[in-house]
């Protein structure tokens with residue numbers, strides 16, 4: 001470790017001697033006019049600066065949101081480390097400038113730049129985006145625009161500025177298909193490197209961009225959208241996807257079977273300003289054993305694969321030793337499902353206490369909350385406890401396969417009250433399939449039951465009042481879930497449900513909050529959209545839309561104008577109930593889980609029948625094709 | 636407290652680091668101290684943290700060439716070595732100059748020595764404008780305080796400035812009150828220029844050092 005850091009440091013010194021800046025000189029005059037200038041200057045400890053003459057392929061890792069959010073994201077840290085480990089690759093970070101900085105950059109003619117070198121993004125071989133949420137799509141196009149790179153793949157004819165993306169939303173990348181040269185499906189840490197190697201090879205051979213893309217499309221996990229022709233039925237639904245030039249008819253995602261040998265970084269750039277998750281986070285497992293039917297991540301990342309205690313322990317030690325953080329988050333979709341959680345915590349406690357490092361779990365489950373567990377992880381105390389029953393009635397929880405019972409929840413909150421907590425936050429969704437107003441109102445009774453449980457609890461904290469907050473998000477049906485056929489509740493219906501929730505709230509100790517129906521509607525349109533939406537995105541960016549995830553920027557009316565200008569109806573994508581025989585824009589992408597399994601799960605949902613989790617019993621979802629994780633290991 | 640020794644760390648905050656707040660700086664320092672493995676003293680209590688105390692915080696955007704903070708070491712550690720270790724783990728634009736035994740308490744700090752570089756096509760003209768400004772009976776600017784806005788006369792603080800005109804720049808040196816008894820922010824001069832003279836040149840501000848009452852360097 002000492003050796004590596006030495007070399008990074010020397011790079012820093014070289015840069016200092018040459019008087020190099022991490023950001024373009026012209027920006028000096030703008031930085032004090034914008035909020036949080038520290039977002040735009042780089043210079044963090046452990047950021048990787050290489051000598052350009054040793055580098056053959058430059059990769060600009062673009063996070064389509066602001067610095068504080070991007071720097072809290074695990075994926076960027078894994079890939080940054082994996083790419084930079086190769087001496088002739090150099091990966092740098094790029095974040096979306098907030099609107100004030102965007103205006104300054106535009107006014108000064110400064111194009112989007114990377115934080116390590118300060119070089120313009122248009123000088124990079126690869127421009128890679130991570131697709132985390134649909135509402136960041138305009139930021140992607142806006143960033144390309146700020147970089148001065150042609151938006152459409154067809155307008156970038158050279159073997160250069162290859163625009164790529166990965167991440168969960170790559171499972172239906174069609175609304176972005178015209179802008180990207182290729183998408184990575186599934187786990188990226190190996191296939192990304194393979195494609196970068198291929199590019200390097202193609203450069204040496206003087207191959208064309210077309211040749212490079214054809215060759216890339218033969219690699220598992222690589223989807224080149226331009227090599228597939230789409231035909232539509234007169235009613236607007238997809239008729240067929242036709243592969244061209246001998247590319248595979250379906251593209252299967254990459255899945256790393258052995259999480260212990262998979263690359264994981266031992267350092268990452270440590271932000272100088274405070275970011276959302278300002279701590280070390282170590283991934284303890286990938287995938288999830290549970291098949292909550294609304295949850296896209298639960299299906300996309302199958303199978304469930306754990307790291308060994310030894311690996312997690314080493315990775316925690318390494319990251320604490322390189323970054324200096326004193327908090328570790330053990331992260332994953334469902335960390336408390338780690339099979340040997342107590343043993344893992346024991347192991348970590350052998351050194352974390354003495355080094356004054358605290359541990360936190362990102363999510364708690366209703367069914368395994370215990371005072372013992374709470375005593376061993378910190379940082380939950382501050383903000384109160386959060387659980388996600390997701391639906392108010394038992395019937396609806398069975399529909400969505402969320403195996404939480406009323407009794408478990410009551411037991412859990414009673415334990416929490418006894419331990420001194422008085423603030424409980426419960427997450428729900430409204431607009432779930434088969435939901436009636438009765439189900440919606442059951443959310444309120446559950447909230448009331450929690451309040452009652454507080455008053456009935458003999459050992460509750462004295463002199464304190466209970467606060468129960470209920471948060472109701474609008475359900476967005478996603479591809480690769482049993483609800484991918486479901487027509488989302490219209491905005492009117494969602495608003496009606498929200499009104500009921502607000503007006504029928506029985507208790508002053510209960511508060512109700514919900515998100516806008518409009519953003520959920522838009523998210524639903526893009527989640528299950530097709531290629532024709534590319535035109536809408538282009539229009540939206542032309543109209544100046546971006547940062548749609550931020551209330552102060554979101555402009556629903558402008559969005560509707562953009563749809564209208566392209567002659568498309570967002571309701572066709574969001575609210576239309578689809579038939580089992582419909583061809584989906586993502587049917588040629590293969591995440592292991594079969595469409596047949598999803599249909600069966602859909603039928604079971606409507607019959608309110610639950611399905612056991614992968615640890616209890618294999619349901620033959622199809623992800624067994626990867627021959628890894630829980631599908632082959634014992635349960 | 637046992638055998639603890641106060642150590643004063645002298646450092647610079649420049650380049651990218653001038654754009655981070657004082658709170659961010661303390662976080663960076665805490666992480667670097669943790670990494671350095673130096674035998675730092677932790678505060679006692681429910682939530683122990685590394686003991687650090689800073690002299691006068693710099694405003695966002697102002698560079699500092701000779702800033703200091705005090706830490707405590709629980710074991711004997713070479714000062715040179717301590718400086719070297721800490722330097723290694725800090726971001727490149729927060730650079731450690733040296734570590735030393737503190738001679739003066741922080742409340743002995745009375746002034747900051749500032750350099751202001753104002754961008755100007757005609758630096759001599761800008762200097763004339765500044766002189767005109769300071770020739771007024773009083774130079775009132777609005778100061779934002781916790782209790783709301785109030786008008787202050789900054790004239791007495793800026794009359795002693797040195798100046799130097801360079802191609803494209805006017806450099807000013809001002810020694811301004813900077814201490815626990817009260818501070819004058821060098822940017823007030825720019826506010827006065829803007830309010831009274833309608834001039835808004837781009838400026839780079841650097842605090843070159845901190846001084847005692849008798850204008851000698853704090854040590």
Ligand code: SF4
Pocket residue numbers: 288289290291292295296297298299333334
């Ligand atoms: S527990 Fe359910 S909601 Fe959570 S990640 Fe797993 S499948 Fe998704």
Ligand code: SF4
Pocket residue numbers: 302303304614617618619620621622623624630631
């Ligand atoms: S194949 Fe079986 S064990 Fe594997 S992910 Fe699917 S349901 Fe779970």
